[in-house]
Amino acid sequence: MTRPPALPGAVYFSLLGPLTAVVDGKPLPLGPRKQRLVLATLLSRPNTPVPVGVLTDVVWPEEPPRTARKNLQVYVSAARTLFGTVDGGDRDRVVHGCGGYRLRIEEGELDTLRFGALARAGRAAGERGDLRTAARLLREALDLWGERPPLHDLRDSAVVAEEAERLEARCLTVYEDWAEAEIETGRAAVAADGLRDLVERHPLRERLRAAWMNSLHQSGRQAEALAVYDDYRQLLSRELGLEPSPALAALYGRILGRGTSARLAAPRRAARDVSLPADIRDFTGREDELARLVPVVGAPDGGVLLVTGPAGMGKSALAVRAAHLLGEEFPDGRVHVRARHQDGTARGRTGMLEELLRLCGVETSGRPDAAEAEDAWQDWLSRHRVLLVLDDVVDEASVRGLLPRSGRSSVLLTARGQLAGLASVHRIALSAPGDAESLELLERLTGADRLRTDPVAALRIVRACGALPLAVAVSGMRLAVLRHLPPAEYAARIEDPCTALDELVAGDVSVRSRIAAGWQDLSARDRAALTRIAGHTRDGDFTLARATAALGLDEREAIRAVEALIDTGAVTSPPGEVTAHAARYEVPRLLCVYAREMAAPDAGAGAPRALRGAALELLSRG
Secondary structure, three states: OOOOOOOOOOEEEEOOOOOEEEEOOEEOOOOOHHHHHHHHHHHHOOOOOEEHHHHHHHHOOOOOOOOHHHHHHHHHHHHHHHHOEHHHOOOEOEEEEOOEEEEOOOHHHEHHHHHHHHHHHHHHHHHOOOHHHHHHHHHHHHOOOOOOOOOHHHOOOHHHHHHHHHHHHHHHHHHHHHHHHHHHOOOHHHHHHHHHHHHHHOOOOHHHHHHHHHHHHHOOOHHHHHHHHHHHHHHHHHHOOOOOOHHHHHHHHHHHHHHHHOOOOOOOOOOEOOOOOOOOOOOOOOHHHHHHHHHHHOOOOOOEEEEEOOOOOOHHHHHHHHHHHOHHHOOOEEEEEEOEOOOOOEOOHHHHHHHHHHHOOOOOOOOOOHHHHHHHHHHHHHOOOOEEEEEEEOOOOOOHHHOOOOOOOEEEEEEOOOOOOOOOOEEEEOOOOOHHHHHHHHHHHHOHHHHHOOHHHHHHHHHHOOOOHHHHHHHHHHHHHOOOOOHHHHHHHHHOOOOHHHHOEEOOEEHHHHHHHHHHHOOHHHHHHHHHHHHOOOOOEEOHHHHHHHHOOOHHHHHHHHHHHHHHOOOEOOOOOOOOOOOOEEOOHHHHHHHHHHHOOOHHHOOOHHHHHHHHHHHHHO
């Protein structure tokens, strides 16, 4: 293991082996096991707040004691004392905020950060065609790894073991990149022996097999290269009932028939990230959701996760944020595809398939029909590791053929509805964030000084928005432009149901338009039910008894009507198990306002509600 030179007195942390911290060549005592588990978890998510709940689950996976929070504070305090400040300055290493703890650390102080930086630089050099530099940088990244597996001393913790497996998967991908770069530069013999060891440990990893075949063949060991393929073909048939991919079979044919010219092109980030939107600068909070999402989507064997919630709840922002955080986990790229046209109507599956094939550089003969396109996409997915973000999905049928049937790719979907027909999918239902998180977003957009003079008004604004992230953001943008407008006056405007949606517009961003798009997704029956429920609740909360009265149905029919609205995302249900009679359901405040507008006799006139009301008042006076 090669360790970069450190400044005198600087701490160097390592996860690529046993957990260690070294100062001036001397190891630091990291304390008892529970304290080391806390430190390993913070280091595995450097510079990112780790929720207290996550740390609690790591340290006490069964039943945490009543003193769990106090014990965590003791472990964190010990870490602060042990590691001192950043760069010897006055900034603590471990800081508290956003409901968790964050370990501040620089790239040169943690081996996993250094590994990621070298891997990125090596891949970038390879994409520029500078394969010698690529091979050198990737080798430097691999030399950071110890002789023993990462975090092997703490793998009895399920969470730490999962993180260690993720690190090992990243190492394998970088090793494949390095081996292919060496082969392309004519140094195949350098890679051959190491590839043998890795293939023995990961016999079903096809990219390793291809690199090993290539390295043997380019080293003049053609018979051994053919034997590697034959062994793999028999293994696949025996274990999975499958055949090698067309790409590997083509390599086998070239080795068999064309001598030393046979070579399998290195799949260097075939998908790239050109379709992924930029990270959101004002992204705020959602730490608990990210803590649940990242391990599922970033799992070494891939995963599918669906984020649901009403329009404007921040589903797309969360998905884009997660995709950027997971960049290192997907060497073949991250692909973002919108599942709707600009007018909000659903895109067909064939259109999305054609876009995916184009973005990922998949060659097809002519314009394939739907079945051929789907087969070509699934074949490509089975041989690559990409993150596919399918944003604003309308229904299950539009995405079924896009989800991977095999391989190690992951999919992150966002949808207003629950997409209950998708099986084997992890789910996260987004609810409105708390006051503190919403106030932080509002402050970021308006400036801290703007709200500090009237914190009560700021809280009124957030609550009048129902804490809907889109509405809070629009409020912040409005106040940032209308510097003369007192926050208390703006709060009064959006607290009034007759003017709330008229006020929640900033340039081309309109909360009413976004809610209207979600309204169009509802069936006529669901719209009618939602309108009646909204008319019988002041703040959006309701019980089954109130829904039964509002809908004029018997209890069983009312339950079905409410659960149908939950399926669409228009109504949220409480977390955890609770009977229908005891549950308190909720319609987001601004959706309630919109539903009441739609119930008004003049709703079809098309003018904003406040203007229509004013016009009617003037007519009545005349």
